[in-house]
Amino acid sequence: MTVAKRKEKHKEDLRGKILQSARELFMDRGFEHTSIRNIAEKIDYSPTTIYLYFKDKDAVFYALHQEGFILLNQYFKSLSLVSDPFERLKATSKAYIQFAIENGEYYDLMFIVRSPMNSLDKDRSEWKEGDSAFGFLVQTIQQCIDKGYFKGMHPEILAFTVWAMVHGIVSLEIRNRCSVVSELNQKDLAHKANNLVIEILERMHNKN
Amino acid sequence: MTVAKRKEKHKEDLRGKILQSARELFMDRGFEHTSIRNIAEKIDYSPTTIYLYFKDKDAVFYALHQEGFILLNQYFKSLSLVSDPFERLKATSKAYIQFAIENGEYYDLMFIVRSPMNSLDKDRSEWKEGDSAFGFLVQTIQQCIDKGYFKGMHPEILAFTVWAMVHGIVSLEIRNRCSVVSELNQKDLAHKANNLVIEILERMHNKN
DNA sequence: CTCCGTAACTTAACACCGTTAAGTAAAACC
DNA sequence: GGTTTTACTTAACGGTGTTAAGTTACGGAG
Numbered sequence A, B: 001m002t003v004a005k006r007k008e009k010h011k012e013d014l015r016g017k018i019l020q021s022a023r024e025l026f027m028d029r030g031f032e033h034t035s036i037r038n039i040a041e042k043i044d045y046s047p048t049t050i051y052l053y054f055k056d057k058d059a060v061f062y063a064l065h066q067e068g069f070i071l072l073n074q075y076f077k078s079l080s081l082v083s084d085p086f087e088r089l090k091a092t093s094k095a096y097i098q099f100a101i102e103n104g105e106y107y108d109l110m111f112i113v114r115s116p117m118n119s120l121d122k123d124r125s126e127w128k129e130g131d132s133a134f135g136f137l138v139q140t141i142q143q144c145i146d147k148g149y150f151k152g153m154h155p156e157i158l159a160f161t162v163w164a165m166v167h168g169i170v171s172l173e174i175r176n177r178c179s180v181v182s183e184l185n186q187k188d189l190a191h192k193a194n195n196l197v198i199e200i201l202e203r204m205h206n207k208n
Numbered sequence C: 001c002t003c004c005g006t007a008a009c010t011t012a013a014c015a016c017c018g019t020t021a022a023g024t025a026a027a028a029c030c
Numbered sequence D: 001g002g003t004t005t006t007a008c009t010t011a012a013c014g015g016t017g018t019t020a021a022g023t024t025a026c027g028g029a030g
Helices: A002-029 A036-042 A047-053 A057-081 A085-102 A104-111 A115-119 A128-146 A155-174 A189-207 B002-029 B036-042 B047-052 B057-081 B085-102 B104-111 B115-119 B128-146 B155-174 B189-207
Strands: none
Touching: A002 A036, A002 A047, A002 A057, A002 A104, A036 A047, A036 A057, A057 A085, A057 A104, A057 A115, A057 A128, A085 A104, A085 A128, A085 A155, A085 A189, A104 A115, A104 A155, A128 A155, A155 A189, A155 B155, A155 B189, A189 B155, A189 B189, B002 B036, B002 B057, B002 B104, B036 B047, B036 B057, B057 B085, B057 B104, B057 B115, B057 B128, B085 B104, B085 B128, B085 B155, B085 B189, B104 B115, B104 B155, B128 B155, B155 B189
């Protein structure tokens, strides 16, 4: 029993080492430039060993994408303390942008790169990491509506739209489409745009 | 002279055939699954011939990305007829979404895929296709501001934010992140979200 | 009409990639 | 001590972008 357990421990260790290697590589070269062979070489194993611990490359990056969501949830952690739902909504938007800026590669993997989504069970279309993060947003917006904000709007559609706003901002930045903005405004563009999103949401509120 | 010209014509022809082959392949398999070798095989040339007409793979897809912008401009064409800037802004947003829905692969190449951006002159950071499309949006928003809309807001930042909103909507769709939304709302999600964006912009207006 | 240079294209190769089948060596078990 | 199982590697398949060197055919000059 103890022997079997030690074995299992060892197996976990190697799985962890593979992920660490993959993480380090993709953190400074991006997803597109990290290969199974790279990952294996870095930990002095044959490339095929990776396949004893992960189904395929997508599965490796699905695991990293999961890590990204754990990290995102840490950014969201303190938000539960904000009791006013509208304030929480604004804070969520800020935290989301902050996460994306500080963890660009993770963000890319979580919300732009196709690879990790290939590991989802396609029949039962379940993306539990996305579901839970989005659920938090829907809940917050529902509470806003309950308090009289966003009158007549559909909570889920509005949640998606708010998400789209912030995702749009950071994904244009991550994929290098911000050169259209004048050089002066490019500095902290994501923050400026997010402040504007927040101002827009606030203007809607003040009206009601 | 006539001989030289015929030669040049022939050369243009082959360049065109390469692009047509590339276009057809990427239109139904996407960028990730079309290779130089595929493109060449489809027109019965050796893969290396492509390099006589394009610097590298990025350059081929930069050309297709340019085509995408020409197509987008066709969607934008009739918008100049809309004289009221706020109406034009709303129509632009609708046209943009429509373009993205009807030309998903082009959209991907223009605003998400990294490859075509590698063909940009990096020192003089000029993305003329993006600049011109964005310029149109900035102009429209400036005219809105001149008419009293969006009081106190910076035109360029607002233009970027509006762009980010619609880009967020369609890019989440294109990269398969919409499963978080309940099945009922997934139908025409982009249109629904865009209608909401428009409603948000309108609410801001009615207030002033 | 022949020779030559050049334009247009191909062949072969390099260095990668993800992935699988078959093989090996050592440890675990009876 | 012999057998089975575990953990890993080697070798290979078919793919990728890209380059250097080679071939072939044609236009123009003598």
